Amino acid sequence: MSELRGPVEIIGTGLLGTSIGLACRRAGLEVLLTDASPEHVRTASGLGAGRPVRDGDRPQLVVVAVPPDHLGTVITASLRASDAVVTDVGSVKSGPAAAVAGEPRAHRYVGSHPMAGSERSGPLAGSASLFDGRPWAITPHAGSDPDAVELVEELVRLCGAVPVWLTPEEHDRAVARTSHVPHLLASLAAARLADGPENHLALSGQGVRDVTRVAAGDPRLYGQIVSANAAAVLTLLGEVRAELDQVIDAVGRGDRGALQGFLEQAVAGTRAIPGKHGGPTRPMRSVWVSVPDHPGELARLLADSVASEVNIEDIRIDHDPGRPVGLVELVVEERRAEHLLSSLESRGWVTHR
Secondary structure, X not given: OOOOOXXXXXXXXXXXXHHHHHHHHHOOOOEEEEOOOXXXXXXXXXXXXXXXXXXXXXXXXXXXXXXXXXXXXXXXXXXXXXOOXXXXXXXXXXXXHHHHOOOOOHHHEEEEEEOOOOOOOOHHHOOOOOOOOOEEEEEOOXXXXXXXXXXXXXXXXXXXXXXXXOOHHHHHHHHHHHHHHHHHHHHHHHHOOOOOOHHHXXXXXXXXXXXXXXXXXXXXXXXXXHHHOXXXXXXXXXXXXXXXXXXXXXXXXXXXXXXXXXXXXXHHHHHHOOOHHHOOOOXXXXXXXXXXXXXXXXXXXXXXXXXXXXXXXEEEXXXXXXXXXXXXXXXXXXHHXXXXXXXXXXXXXXXXX
8 A cells, every 4th residue: 555655746826826835744644836927836835835856856656736737737747757746736637647658657647626615716725724624536537546546535535635536437427517617607706796887786795705706716727727628618618598587487487487497406406415524414504793893802702602502513704884883694504593692692793683
């Protein structure tokens, strides 16, 4: 069985590369950093993610974390440069697998993709805990060496992530459904806001922020990602277009039954998303609390929630543009919501039922 001892070379010190470096250093491994931008390497090194690569370094594992357009070239060059196992963390896997096809050293390549990230980018956004508890796809191709696959799996576990095994083609269909098409739909919704009248935008609430959050990602990067996964994305976009035509028709005809059927299908989709720890979803309810917008109040609310012995599953904050007050949404199990409301009200909090 392969044992990850290091050094680990990371090519590309953006959000993912720097985060992997920090996680490896947390585990005591030596990390070598490479990037087309010397400034990124200096920043990542200063954060403790590793040191710049030097002549004579011999990595055991190379992690390629460059933009999608450059994955195939950098993966192939890395296979030829040393006898290291090579993985990449790109969000599309069929393309890199095709790029190494026919390469004599391709048995040392194993694709992978951590399902973790942020709308922020660059080394300063890196975190050693970015992958904790997150799924991380491992996508060996038909010729991947079993020892190389085991080494990549060890990296995934070392970073705190949960391995998910897929073929490159299965992976690309999966991320089109769960990531790439949702990103495009969020972008379509956000684009309707760009030229919106100011008095319309003044009505923006947490709902529109939730729907459009991922649309704030780097357009150049996501343009590359979607283009690289065009076949899978186009199939799903065609399905979305057909359903959108049906919704337009239902709204135009005033067919409330058809519209309600579409909305019920959407609710079923939200329930299909795996719940906490990968288990089934549980009925949840939101508890809304008005919180004065000054230091210490959010901490006090959380402390009072802990005192109520109710587990907070999620938390969101919506600022009131007209008052120095925030509206905090505490998401809890449905059966515990009334207890939390009563407990917080007894401690002087203003809640909204």
